[in-house]
Amino acid sequence: MNYPTNRLLLVSLAGIAVVAVGAAFWPRHGGAVARPTIPTVSAAAGRVLAAKPIPAPSGRGIGPDSPNETGRIPILMYHSIGDKLSGRSAALSARMGLNISPATFRAQLEAMYRAGWYPVNVRDVLSARMEVPRGKTPVAITFDDARRSQFRYRKDGSIDPDCALGILLAFHAKHPQDWPNRASFYVLPESPPNPVPFGQKGLETKKLKFLADQGFEIANHSTTHRSMRNMNARQLQKEMEGCVTYIRARVPEATMDTMALPYGSAPRDRSLWNVLLTDAPAGSAGSSPRAHYHNRCILLAGGDPSFAPCDRRYDKRQIMRVGSIPGNIEYWIKGMKRGSGPWRPYVSDGDRETVTVLASQKKKLAPAHLDGARLVVLNDLPPTTKKKASPRVAKTSRTEQ
Numbered sequence: 001m002n003y004p005t006n007r008l009l010l011v012s013l014a015g016i017a018v019v020a021v022g023a024a025f026w027p028r029h030g031g032a033v034a035r036p037t038i039p040t041v042s043a044a045a046g047r048v049l050a051a052k053p054i055p056a057p058s059g060r061g062i063g064p065d066s067p068n069e070t071g072r073i074p075i076l077m078y079h080s081i082g083d084k085l086s087g088r089s090a091a092l093s094a095r096m097g098l099n100i101s102p103a104t105f106r107a108q109l110e111a112m113y114r115a116g117w118y119p120v121n122v123r124d125v126l127s128a129r130m131e132v133p134r135g136k137t138p139v140a141i142t143f144d145d146a147r148r149s150q151f152r153y154r155k156d157g158s159i160d161p162d163c164a165l166g167i168l169l170a171f172h173a174k175h176p177q178d179w180p181n182r183a184s185f186y187v188l189p190e191s192p193p194n195p196v197p198f199g200q201k202g203l204e205t206k207k208l209k210f211l212a213d214q215g216f217e218i219a220n221h222s223t224t225h226r227s228m229r230n231m232n233a234r235q236l237q238k239e240m241e242g243c244v245t246y247i248r249a250r251v252p253e254a255t256m257d258t259m260a261l262p263y264g265s266a267p268r269d270r271s272l273w274n275v276l277l278t279d280a281p282a283g284s285a286g287s288s289p290r291a292h293y294h295n296r297c298i299l300l301a302g303g304d305p306s307f308a309p310c311d312r313r314y315d316k317r318q319i320m321r322v323g324s325i326p327g328n329i330e331y332w333i334k335g336m337k338r339g340s341g342p343w344r345p346y347v348s349d350g351d352r353e354t355v356t357v358l359a360s361q362k363k364k365l366a367p368a369h370l371d372g373a374r375l376v377v378l379n380d381l382p383p384t385t386k387k388k389a390s391p392r393v394a395k396t397s398r399t400e401q
């Protein structure tokens with residue numbers, strides 16, 4: 001399957017459109033795509049074997065559902081679910097997938113479930129030692145901007161079954177064993193350009209606490225939602241600090257240790273990307289008590305399914321997300337076929353102490369990313385027939401990269 005360039009282009013254009021007309025309607029957000037450059041495989045990939053893998057027991061029994069912990073991980077990006085909009089903003093939001101219907105969201109959850117996906121928080125898929133049940137593909141569902149349609153109480157005090165959270169809670173109730181309450185909410189604090197998180201004044205603390213209590217992730221989407229493209233270090237720090245301070249004052253237990261770029265727009269000066277990760281003094285540990293914030297990753301606002309943490313291309317400063325432009329999420333649920341193809345998904349071995357990779361995929365592995373886990377290689381290669389290699393033909397292996 002080739003990469004759907006048309007989809008990237010659409011999302012990209014949509015992002016530009018929203019930035020251009022952003023002042024016309026709240027919220028001023030878009031799905032700007034910042035697709036990272038994906039390096040090609042180098043000969044160095046062969047050094048993976050130096051990590052002393054546990055020998056593969058045999059090639060028998062390896063199939064589409066075998067563990068494959070170098071596969072892709074879908075991180076999905078949502079904004080509004082079933083917002084009542086009208087006019088131009090309604091049409092634009094619908095076209096860009098910034099406001100999808102409750103029915104569409106429910107259908108997508110069903111399709112994810114049927115595909116063997118399993119919900120996790122973003123902060124839980126940043127290490128090779130992640131906890132996902134055997135045979136499952138982790139999916140991180142993310143919501144940006146703390147919009148009202150993500151979490152809405154009704155007048156009688158119940159959670160609206162048609163808001164994003166209501167739909168997620170109902171899906172968990174239907175599948176209590178294999179669909180836990182996990183999703184990541186990239187929130188904005190109340191500030192001059194923003195309403196209270198989730199848009200119901202007086203209920204914001206109750207909502208934030210509820211999310212944390214249920215196991216959902218509360219994370220940083222900046223303070224003002226201004227583009228960070230041309231910000232300096234102090235401005236970036238203020239954007240990160242303001243959100244953390246506001247949320248922690250209401251929910252001290254909120255983890256607040258991942259962030260999503262407003263508009264997906266990273267600082268032009270790459271040396272400032274680390275400022276978004278932490279304001280700890282240089283040379284100190286990221287968890288320094290002197291730090292006001294510590295982010296374990298930076299999320300973009302578009303792209304492909306993400307790289308696994310042990311993939312050599314994994315970069316915590318550029319984590320891709322799949323946007324909800326119409327048809328896109330359905331496209332990837334179908335396209336990430338197990339067992340074959342360039343977008344084969346991560347399938348867990350169920351053991352956080354081991355990283356299980358297929359021999360055919362091990363070129364993707366970075367031993368330095370194993371995070372102390374043991375490497376297991378399953379031999380899925382066809383039996384080799386001995387053939388005299390021609391010294392004049394340099395054969396390049398172009399597996400999925």
Ligand SMILES: [Zn+2]
Pocket residue numbers: 029030144145221225262263
């Ligand atoms: Zn946003």
